[in-house]
Amino acid sequence: MTTRGGPSMKWALRIPQPYIKRAIILALGFSLLSIWILAYYVSQTKQNPRWEPPQANCKLADSKANPFFPVRPQPMRDAAKNSRTQPAALVFVESAYSKLGQEIAALLEANRLKYKTEIVSGKSFPSLTEVGHGKYSLVIFENLNKYLLMDKWNRDILDRYCLEFNVGIISFVGKSEDNLLNKRVGDFPLFMHSNLRLKDCSLNPDCPLLYLTRAGETWRGNLPGEDWTIFQSNHTTYEPVAYAKTSSLEYVHMNENVDRSFHVTVMQDLGLYDGIQRVFFGNDLNFWLHRLLFLDSATYLSQGKLSLSLERFILVDIDDIFVGKVGTRMQTSDVKALISAQSRLGALVPGFRFNLGFSGYFYHSGDDVEDVGDDVLLANAHEFWWFPHMWAHTQPHTFTNESSLREQMILNKRFAKEHGIPTDGGYAVAPHHSGVYPVHVPLYEAWRKVWGIKVTSTEEYPHLRPPRHRRGFIYKNIMVLPRQTCGLFTHTIFIDKYPGGRSRLEESIHGGELFQTFINSRVNIFMTHLSNYGNDRLALYTFESVIKFVQCWTNLQLKTVPPLELGKKYFDLYPEEVNPVWQNPCDDKRHLAIWSKYKTCDRLPRFLVIGPQKTGTTALYAFLSMHPNILSNFPSSKTFEEVQFFNGANYYRGIDWYMEFFPTPSNSSLQYLFEKSATYFDNELVPKRAHALLPRAKIVTILINPARRAYSWYQHMRAHADAVALNHSFYQVVTATDEAPRSLRDLKNRCLSPGKYAVHLEMWLNHYPASQLLILDGDQLRTDPVSTMWKTQKFLKVKPHFDYDSHLRYDPSKGFYCQVMPSGKTKCLGRSKGRHYPPMENDTEKFLSNYYLPYNVELSKLLTRLGQQLPDWLREELRGR
Numbered sequence: 001m002t003t004r005g006g007p008s009m010k011w012a013l014r015i016p017q018p019y020i021k022r023a024i025i026l027a028l029g030f031s032l033l034s035i036w037i038l039a040y041y042v043s044q045t046k047q048n049p050r051w052e053p054p055q056a057n058c059k060l061a062d063s064k065a066n067p068f069f070p071v072r073p074q075p076m077r078d079a080a081k082n083s084r085t086q087p088a089a090l091v092f093v094e095s096a097y098s099k100l101g102q103e104i105a106a107l108l109e110a111n112r113l114k115y116k117t118e119i120v121s122g123k124s125f126p127s128l129t130e131v132g133h134g135k136y137s138l139v140i141f142e143n144l145n146k147y148l149l150m151d152k153w154n155r156d157i158l159d160r161y162c163l164e165f166n167v168g169i170i171s172f173v174g175k176s177e178d179n180l181l182n183k184r185v186g187d188f189p190l191f192m193h194s195n196l197r198l199k200d201c202s203l204n205p206d207c208p209l210l211y212l213t214r215a216g217e218t219w220r221g222n223l224p225g226e227d228w229t230i231f232q233s234n235h236t237t238y239e240p241v242a243y244a245k246t247s248s249l250e251y252v253h254m255n256e257n258v259d260r261s262f263h264v265t266v267m268q269d270l271g272l273y274d275g276i277q278r279v280f281f282g283n284d285l286n287f288w289l290h291r292l293l294f295l296d297s298a299t300y301l302s303q304g305k306l307s308l309s310l311e312r313f314i315l316v317d318i319d320d321i322f323v324g325k326v327g328t329r330m331q332t333s334d335v336k337a338l339i340s341a342q343s344r345l346g347a348l349v350p351g352f353r354f355n356l357g358f359s360g361y362f363y364h365s366g367d368d369v370e371d372v373g374d375d376v377l378l379a380n381a382h383e384f385w386w387f388p389h390m391w392a393h394t395q396p397h398t399f400t401n402e403s404s405l406r407e408q409m410i411l412n413k414r415f416a417k418e419h420g421i422p423t424d425g426g427y428a429v430a431p432h433h434s435g436v437y438p439v440h441v442p443l444y445e446a447w448r449k450v451w452g453i454k455v456t457s458t459e460e461y462p463h464l465r466p467p468r469h470r471r472g473f474i475y476k477n478i479m480v481l482p483r484q485t486c487g488l489f490t491h492t493i494f495i496d497k498y499p500g501g502r503s504r505l506e507e508s509i510h511g512g513e514l515f516q517t518f519i520n521s522r523v524n525i526f527m528t529h530l531s532n533y534g535n536d537r538l539a540l541y542t543f544e545s546v547i548k549f550v551q552c553w554t555n556l557q558l559k560t561v562p563p564l565e566l567g568k569k570y571f572d573l574y575p576e577e578v579n580p581v582w583q584n585p586c587d588d589k590r591h592l593a594i595w596s597k598y599k600t601c602d603r604l605p606r607f608l609v610i611g612p613q614k615t616g617t618t619a620l621y622a623f624l625s626m627h628p629n630i631l632s633n634f635p636s637s638k639t640f641e642e643v644q645f646f647n648g649a650n651y652y653r654g655i656d657w658y659m660e661f662f663p664t665p666s667n668s669s670l671q672y673l674f675e676k677s678a679t680y681f682d683n684e685l686v687p688k689r690a691h692a693l694l695p696r697a698k699i700v701t702i703l704i705n706p707a708r709r710a711y712s713w714y715q716h717m718r719a720h721a722d723a724v725a726l727n728h729s730f731y732q733v734v735t736a737t738d739e740a741p742r743s744l745r746d747l748k749n750r751c752l753s754p755g756k757y758a759v760h761l762e763m764w765l766n767h768y769p770a771s772q773l774l775i776l777d778g779d780q781l782r783t784d785p786v787s788t789m790w791k792t793q794k795f796l797k798v799k800p801h802f803d804y805d806s807h808l809r810y811d812p813s814k815g816f817y818c819q820v821m822p823s824g825k826t827k828c829l830g831r832s833k834g835r836h837y838p839p840m841e842n843d844t845e846k847f848l849s850n851y852y853l854p855y856n857v858e859l860s861k862l863l864t865r866l867g868q869q870l871p872d873w874l875r876e877e878l879r880g881r
Ligand SMILES: Nc1ncnc2c1ncn2[C@@H]1O[C@H](COP(=O)(O)OS(=O)(=O)O)[C@@H](OP(=O)(O)O)[C@H]1O
Pocket: 612, 613, 614, 615, 616, 617, 618, 619, 678, 712, 713, 715, 781, 782, 816, 817, 818, 829, 832, 833, 834, 835
């Protein structure tokens, strides 16, 4: 007989009872654990985002809500008067380090508004005019008291200037120890009360200066600080700009008649009292709204000279949509949320698209659910803009050659084509900004060849911080745009775990750093990450909120265009940024981290011989190279012993190109690399560029009588068969008038201009301290090179001290000092140095003496200021020979 249940039953029956119990308990335990793990996992990854979508509508400005009587007299404006002022602000600060002063300067700088700071002092007062023109179109006082208590004489000068040129004044009420009550502001019909705590700030919609700032909303909550000043007046010249409620009970008690509701915190003076327009701020720039009102005041009071455009461009990059840890990536619902947020944003910023970066290698590297997310994203590829990263997210600077970089890019491009990702956007971003700045040439070449890249972006030029200094440049026809951060990084995933807490993010959005970026920067390319779009979808919250906030509080017109158009727009706005300014990568840790380990800053020169031409620079170059620890550059096939990097087109080849001209020193602390390019001296671009790359370099220059220098150049041109020099006497060249043919005027300029020594030296001294500058006497170099070389070694602090006495000898047949060779013979410079030509004619010499006299006078002053002896030729020139 067979039992029911068959063989399995039999098998079960054979298992002892305790084992069955244990197995059931284990199975139960296991399922409970799995449920718990699943629940935990789901709670961590797929909880609904913990934020409310931002409110849809902004309140409209409503004049009827204005608590002040509709005064509305016309402000005093006379644009014609103001047309004679420069677009710059004069900022009177309390000291070089005063906080508000620095914030004012930073805000002006962030908006690329020109300014000059002056420390308010007792007697001295800066000059305000220049040949009938006003130097400033706005005056700012960090502390109102300094304006009110100014020396009468200076105050008259300032007031007269403001009246004559129709220039307005912004001033901030400084902190006060005393509680001021009904204190009169100077002689104005204006009164103030100080040290109040305020809340709930609104704007007067009828105030004429509002331009960037939009009235209508109320900023709810306490205003920062407990030291607010409020203003009161019955005079029609005063128009409230902003007002708030007081939460200082003491003040209310003391002033029973005072209405507790509205107190003016920023007051505009329309100029109806004394003809000068002003804006008074009852607190500093700590309150975010004051930054906007400050910019509006600057625009208004300078009659638009210091104005901002209302147009703002925005691009949101999602850096690498496939690179992210399992559990932090996007799932299907996140992709859908991204698409719907994009369409909501499109209603606020017409045409808005998220810009998605990709490294194909990481596609499908999540869990099953996330991999489906990747597929949904690709199925909706047409909804977005796309740009390539590197195939496997490798940093480009780690590739030594272009071909391996190209191979990686080709893999990514193949991936894009296979998955329907557009490949013609012309925009790319490098992982960690690597290779973009400092420039890694193979990256630019490979980008161009594989992807046809025309535009990229980085946070690193010129430095990461401060962001307001970030700029663009163009290298190898690729536009590099500055990029902004929005405060979200790979690790900022959940709102509750936001660094500094949720309130920090809210603060940044609602008037803080992120909001201010929209105000200050006309082109905003924001960097975000994949993880900011899964999980709590913080990026969606951040951008929807900030854009909403921008629209509620400002009149900015937010726009978006694809990256290539954005690049063109950027350089249309800022054409002066086209050319890069290279810096030393070793001076910035972040730059060093993304610079090839095969490159070294030891291959940059420690000193430069800058010229000018024809003063003996080749002799100095040759003599310096004799020193065992001084290494010169390798010769150039085009410009021979000179590299001519900083002054011409070579500069755009970049620092890799420059460094190729130098050997790698075997002992970088002992050995000194240098180069001489005599063309550097009088080119105004060079000191700035040289200082950016070589801030600690020493600078050596040689001067001879400028008239002799000019004549030597003329002879040089004749020796090079220059037709103009051959067809004109030296006198004809130097006396050529403005009507002379262009070629003759050019030659005249090349003869005369470098000899205006003081002008060019001042340019160098604007960038380098005097202690880094050595001015040699070219006559002494010619007649007594040993002393000159002794002086030069001492200045450079190069060791050992080289004994030039036994290595240089006067060569009678050359007529100059030459190098003594081991054989005992002399080696002189070539025939082109120390040419034979007739002496200068007396008439020409006289003409040039007169011509150079004012420049020589300036030179003597400059040398005296630097504590240097005047060379003999200069003394003679000043004595009038
Ligand atoms: N030791 C020695 N040997 C040869 N020449 C010497 C020497 N010392 C100074 N000089 C003077 O140098 C003048 C050429 O100056 P530069 O070398 O600066 O010229 S260049 O700008 O590089 O072309 C050159 O100008 P010219 O005399 O007009 O040829 C010389 O006067």
